[in-house]
Amino acid sequence: MKTLKVTLKQHTPLIHFQHSEEGATLRSSEVKPKLDRFIIEKLGGGNYENVKNLVKKTYTQLFIPKDGIFALDYKLKIKALGNKNEYLISSYIKKEGKETLDKYNILYIANSPYFAQENENKKVIKYRDEWDNIPRKGLLYDGAELIFLAKDKVVDSSGKNIIDIINKYIQSFFAITNFGTRQDKGFGSFTISNDKEAEIDNILKKEFSFCYKSKKGYNGCKKCKPDFNLLFNEISAVYRKIRSGSSFREYEKSSLMEYYDKEKIRWEKKYFKQQIKGRFENDKGEIYRLKDFHKKTKYNDQGTPKFVRAVLGLPGQYEFILENPPLSDSKNKLIVTVDGGEGVKRYKSPLTFKVINGYIYIIGDTVNPEILNREFKFYVNIDKEKRYKDEPIGTLYTPSTFNLELFMRDAMETQYNYIKLK
Incomplete structure (x- = not known):
């Protein structure tokens, strides 16, 4: 039996659904499939789906001996290292909410790009005892220890085995x-320590294909943990500007909208x-009216409408504030939901932060061609209004072309806090 021990440094909280378990950290059920896929692509020199069969045929001893299974033949054990810190993670927390969380010594990240459990977060702020039952917490340790175990089998002509191959690629992974x-x-985010x-x-x-790096780090000092509130607020702000535009403090047009405007393509929101x-x-009998927070611009009525925002990841829904909601004392929203069929429900952003x-990197290659020139259907739902549930309002296609690298070159021209590494 051969073994490899790897020590990792943890850089940002891991949003974890098993936070109540002792030592909850990276799960081998997530790490191993991702690492296997990465190694297979490296050995095959191409996309996983295109090379997996050839790699398994060439390196048979590398794989678990089961037909149609492309799992590499090793075991992985993971242990958290250091002290555990738990974070409540939200897209927005009011000043009073922060004061309550501070009072109960609950760590939080208040302006992050995570929107999944806002109602649960509000309950934590209002009722302290909800904290232990929240679906997901951000967990931060000093790091983690990984132990790889494998049979001492030679898998290629150079005499290397699976442990040698893992050791070669683990840093990059x-x-x-x-x-x-x-x-x-x-x-x-983790790296080798x-x-x-x-x-x-x-x-x-x-x-x-491209990599942008923040000019400054968000650590107070070299040995300090980053200021996660500042750091994730920055990630949220940069991504909003790139993809959807921002109305925070002052209105900023979306870089994506401006990019396609040059192509005479109008993005979906006006449609x-x-x-x-x-x-x-x-x-x-009164018509529901949408609030308009933005000044009229030259972009409003130009070009063919397309479902533009999808090229940077599918939005779950669009929300519009109503001037005259169904309940007079509420802030009910009109919600537009998106349906592109089963094949693209999980299409994620091609950009990774x-x-x-403490430094922020923005990295990427290309978009998945399956998202291009694809038809999507859209439906309206109005909260507290039973008559309007999944009311169809039309269809749009995504753009037929998108060069992510060229787009990012344009989009990052206004992001003065970043340098281009490649």
């Missing part, structure tokens, strides 16, 4: 990979408003 929920936005900044930069430049306007009324030693 953790440098480019995040884990857990919301991993594409910087959560669940003794990796140096220059080594990390070189790996990211080698592995991706939704046109389809909704004058169409839905309350029980008094990686956080290492």
